[in-house]
Amino acid sequence: xxxxxxxxxxxxxxxxxxxxxxxxxxxxxxxxxxxxxxxxxxxxxxxxxxxxxxxxxxxxxxxxxxxxxxxxxxxxxxxxxxxxxxxxxxxxxxxxx
Ligand SMILES: [Zn+2]
Numbered sequence: 001x002x003x004x005x006x007x008x009x010x011x012x013x014x015x016x017x018x019x020x021x022x023x024x025x026x027x028x029x030x031x032x033x034x035x036x037x038x039x040x041x042x043x044x045x046x047x048x049x050x051x052x053x054x055x056x057x058x059x060x061x062x063x064x065x066x067x068x069x070x071x072x073x074x075x076x077x078x079x080x081x082x083x084x085x086x087x088x089x090x091x092x093x094x095x096x097x
Pocket of ligand 1: 023024025026029030031032038
């Protein structure tokens with residue numbers, strides 16, 4: 001799906017931040033032996049019914065964190081508004097009985 005993007009719109013991302021540990025696959029790399037792996041921050045999210053992971057560059061973590069917080073805050077507000085809406089709708093029906 002392609003959406004128009006507004007460069008002035010604050011970034012909003014649904015998902016959660018996590019840390020992703022992996023071996024890079026290069027045989028000569030330090031990660032090929034031992035327990036330690038390459039660790040990178042990542043965003044995990046659902047898309048088209050699948051879990052997806054996007055590893056983040058060091059400079060992206062802060063803005064992705066803020067974007068996820070924006071989504072969470074908006075989702076919380078919407079859920080609260082829907083709860084108030086249901087209460088108001090019920091009260092209205094009671095009053096009109
Ligand atoms: Zn490696």
